[in-house]
Amino acid sequence: MEGYIVSLIIFTCIFALFSLGLNLQWGLTGLINFGHVAFMAVGSYVVVILTLPGYLKEIPTQLLDEFNWMQETPWVAAGLQSLATILPQQIPLIGAVLIGACTAAGLGVLAGVATLKLRTDYLAIVTVGLSEILRSIALNEEWLTKGTFGIQRFPLPLSTLNPNVIMRMGMIVVLTIVLGLALWHQWQWAKRTMRSASAQALLRSSSLLLGYLGSLLGVVVMVGWGSQQLKASAAISNGVTGAFLIGAIALLIGLYRWVWLTWMSSLPALTEGTALITSITVTGLSLWLYGYGSSAIYHYDRNPTKTGLMWISVLLVALTFWALQRLSNSPWGRVLKAIREDETVATALGKNVFWYKLQSLMLGGAIAGMAGALYAWQLTTVYPDNFRPIETFNAWTIVVLGGAGSNVGTLIGAIIFWAYQTLTRFILGDVIPLNDAQIGAFRVMLIGLLLMGLMIWRPQGILGNKEELTLDR
Amino acid sequence: MIDKPTSQHPPENDALASASVESPHHMPAADSLDPATALLSAAGLSKHFGGIKAVQQASIHVPHGSITGLIGPNGAGKTTLFNLLCNFLTPNEGTVTFDGDVIHMRQPHEIAQLGMVRTFQVARVLSKLSVLDNMLLGAQQQSGETFWNVWFRANRVRHEEQHLRDRAIDILESVGLAPMAHAYAGALSGGQRKLLEIARALMVKPKLVLLDEPAAGVNPTLIQQMCEYIRTWNAHGTTFLIIEHNMDVVMSLCDRVWVLAEGKNLAVGTPHDIQTNPQVLNVYLGIDNEPKS
Numbered sequence: 001m002e003g004y005i006v007s008l009i010i011f012t013c014i015f016a017l018f019s020l021g022l023n024l025q026w027g028l029t030g031l032i033n034f035g036h037v038a039f040m041a042v043g044s045y046v047v048v049i050l051t052l053p054g055y056l057k058e059i060p061t062q063l064l065d066e067f068n069w070m071q072e073t074p075w076v077a078a079g080l081q082s083l084a085t086i087l088p089q090q091i092p093l094i095g096a097v098l099i100g101a102c103t104a105a106g107l108g109v110l111a112g113v114a115t116l117k118l119r120t121d122y123l124a125i126v127t128v129g130l131s132e133i134l135r136s137i138a139l140n141e142e143w144l145t146k147g148t149f150g151i152q153r154f155p156l157p158l159s160t161l162n163p164n165v166i167m168r169m170g171m172i173v174v175l176t177i178v179l180g181l182a183l184w185h186q187w188q189w190a191k192r193t194m195r196s197a198s199a200q201a202l203l204r205s206s207s208l209l210l211g212y213l214g215s216l217l218g219v220v221v222m223v224g225w226g227s228q229q230l231k232a233s234a235a236i237s238n239g240v241t242g243a244f245l246i247g248a249i250a251l252l253i254g255l256y257r258w259v260w261l262t263w264m265s266s267l268p269a270l271t272e273g274t275a276l277i278t279s280i281t282v283t284g285l286s287l288w289l290y291g292y293g294s295s296a297i298y299h300y301d302r303n304p305t306k307t308g309l310m311w312i313s314v315l316l317v318a319l320t321f322w323a324l325q326r327l328s329n330s331p332w333g334r335v336l337k338a339i340r341e342d343e344t345v346a347t348a349l350g351k352n353v354f355w356y357k358l359q360s361l362m363l364g365g366a367i368a369g370m371a372g373a374l375y376a377w378q379l380t381t382v383y384p385d386n387f388r389p390i391e392t393f394n395a396w397t398i399v400v401l402g403g404a405g406s407n408v409g410t411l412i413g414a415i416i417f418w419a420y421q422t423l424t425r426f427i428l429g430d431v432i433p434l435n436d437a438q439i440g441a442f443r444v445m446l447i448g449l450l451l452m453g454l455m456i457w458r459p460q461g462i463l464g465n466k467e468e469l470t471l472d473r
Numbered sequence: 474m475i476d477k478p479t480s481q482h483p484p485e486n487d488a489l490a491s492a493s494v495e496s497p498h499h500m501p502a503a504d505s506l507d508p509a510t511a512l513l514s515a516a517g518l519s520k521h522f523g524g525i526k527a528v529q530q531a532s533i534h535v536p537h538g539s540i541t542g543l544i545g546p547n548g549a550g551k552t553t554l555f556n557l558l559c560n561f562l563t564p565n566e567g568t569v570t571f572d573g574d575v576i577h578m579r580q581p582h583e584i585a586q587l588g589m590v591r592t593f594q595v596a597r598v599l600s601k602l603s604v605l606d607n608m609l610l611g612a613q614q615q616s617g618e619t620f621w622n623v624w625f626r627a628n629r630v631r632h633e634e635q636h637l638r639d640r641a642i643d644i645l646e647s648v649g650l651a652p653m654a655h656a657y658a659g660a661l662s663g664g665q666r667k668l669l670e671i672a673r674a675l676m677v678k679p680k681l682v683l684l685d686e687p688a689a690g691v692n693p694t695l696i697q698q699m700c701e702y703i704r705t706w707n708a709h710g711t712t713f714l715i716i717e718h719n720m721d722v723v724m725s726l727c728d729r730v731w732v733l734a735e736g737k738n739l740a741v742g743t744p745h746d747i748q749t750n751p752q753v754l755n756v757y758l759g760i761d762n763e764p765k766s
Contacts, residue, residue, distance in 0.1 A: 323624060330630065331609065331617030334602070338610050341599040348559070349611050350585030350677060359620065471600040471659030
């Protein structure tokens with residue numbers, strides 16, 4: 001369990017980081033980037049190529065083997081051979097990550113110069129193409145990427161570390177500080193939100209809300225349990241189980257929606273109650289995860305690679321989040337928002353729109369590049385197939401779910417996305433009368449369905465601002 | 474007394490002549506109409522869209538400290554001329570000089586940075602930003618608009634932001650929008666949006682503001698106020714070039730009016746001249762007042 005939770009935290013952090021980059025580009029600047037995974041791929045490959053001992057040195061030789069004309073042209077051959085002697089065996093991890101992020105930013109410049117003069121929808125198409133071109137290159141240029149064989153056994157961060165008690169305590173303290181700051185901000189927000197309600201109304205609305213959500217959870221678990229029993233018993237056909245499940249879900253949605261519309265939605269101090277319940281849930285959940293995380297660090301030698309990676313990931317997400325939050329609320333962020341709203345106005349007010357868009361692409365790309373490094377370390381192998389367009393759309397799901405333009409929303413979106421991935425992986429197979437291949441497809445369908453529901457009932461996402469959507473231009 | 478620009482007679486010479494003859498008390502000095510000393514000076518501007526010649530050989534000169542009007546019937550090419558002046562559209566021919574710089578090859582944002590700001594015919598406020606943020610966006614050379622400064626020079630950025638906030642609130646107060654400072658700009662009424670757009674242009678600390686129909690769709694009371702504001706800002710040294718259909722506004726505000734018809738200069742003169750100019754009446758009302766030869 002602990003190992004699984006640690007791995008889950010890492011995945012959540014990777015996708016949070018990846019999506020934060022996209023949120024900067026799309027949520028803040030309005031650039032429709034459907035090729036975000038390209039930045040991640042570049043980050044992954046650069047880090048891996050630079051850190052695998054001896055790999056970088058071999059590239060010139062590989063090139064000579066690959067292309068005959070290089071061997072036949074004396075000055076190219078000589079140049080490559082001397083390059084092989086100059087190139088270092090490997091580069092320290094931190095340096096490699098920085099170079100990887102810079103290369104991803106460079107890709108942003110390349111993509112930007114080529115496409116930013118295009119209107120938004122064309123940019124979207126070009127970026128999809130870009131990410132697929134990059135994947136094809138990774139697939140075919142074996143001298144650089146080993147193609148479908150992939151690259152393995154590259155060094156992982158902190159994996160050879162054998163920290164003594166003091167170091168481990170230090171790592172836990174850092175984690176505690178991050179969590180403390182996050183919860184402090186959460187409760188500051190809750191306090192601000194709840195200020196407008198009287199204690200009595202708050203108590204009433206929050207307890208009713210707790211009852212509503214708690215009973216919903218209970219009934220859902222019961223339906224799931226019932227379905228599981230039906231599926232397990234050989235006497236009952238899958239059709240009956242399916243009918244039971246669909247009927248029960250339809251009934252539940254109808255009932256709870258009716259209750260919501262009749263009593264809950266008109267409750268005084270509902271927003272405040274929601275804030276309270278949310279804060280309590282977030283606190284409970286994060287403390288639970290923190291327990292596993294700190295226990296994993298305390299028993300560092302049980303699983304040194306994952307534990308070290310988890311610590312780094314959490315730290316990197318926290319730092320990036322903080323940096324982006326500053327940016328979003330700064331004059332710089334204001335210019336990006338203005339460009340998102342109306343480029344012409346930004347130009348008329350003396351802002352160099354092209355340069356700001358380029359900065360946004362570069363910075364978002366660099367963040368995705370760092371996410372790529374973490375991704376490579378988490379998977380411990382790098383294949384071109386890790387970077388299919390679906391990863392881009394997962395990031396889009398996360399950003400849309402959380403609310404475009406909101407960094408906090410993006411973090412929450414990442415957490416919900418991975419909670420969904422995990423829960424459905426373990427539970428759905430037992431509950432729904434489908435075979436494993438069907439379940440896999442069904443999970444993706446369900447995400448589509450959830451997104452459709454979100455677009456209909458809460459188009460602004462979880463933390464988005466409804467008021468902003470309804471404003472005319 | 475009526476100017477009729479032709480290719481042999483550039484309009485500014487006639488304008489010069491008429492100004493020196495009339496020179497009412499509020500008129501700028503005659504030499505300020507000289508293109509060499511004008512704040513903004515465009516000569517021989519042309520713009521073609523395919524076969525359509527939207528603007529042909531148009532010229533305009535805006536003296537320092539003046540309020541200059543630009544009128545003409547619908548489709549005369551006034552807004553296109555504005556776009557050419559700010560280089561939102563690149564002219565096919567002609568030159569634009571602003572405050573000693575030749576600007577028709579510059580990027581539009583550079584032109585704004587030089588101190589020449591425009592507004593739009595349909596007010597373009599950034600709806601999803603607050604009124605205050607709309608205003609702050611107008612300020613030039615903010616150190617906080619460079620992203621590393623946000624991280625590494627946080628104090629300077631905060632200090633500057635506070636200063637700009639004060640200035641923005643001052644301007645908003647002067648136009649009566651201060652109570653709305655923290656509302657979304659999208660929540661403003663049409664007239665308030667026009668005001669916000671002008672106020673935002675002033676945040677640039679411009680030398681010249683180009684207003685495209687500031688009074689269009691604005692109620693009469695607000696129009697009066699708007700004229701007052703423009704006069705006040707003009708008295709503080711901002712030059713204005715105004716496209717306007719509302720003749721009362723043009724007549725009460727402008728020192729000098731340029732008339733454009735079918736993309737060409739038709740006339741230039743004091744508001745009084747223009748009002749009695751038979752050619753202008755002709756293009757506006759279709760009355761043929763020209764003496765038959």
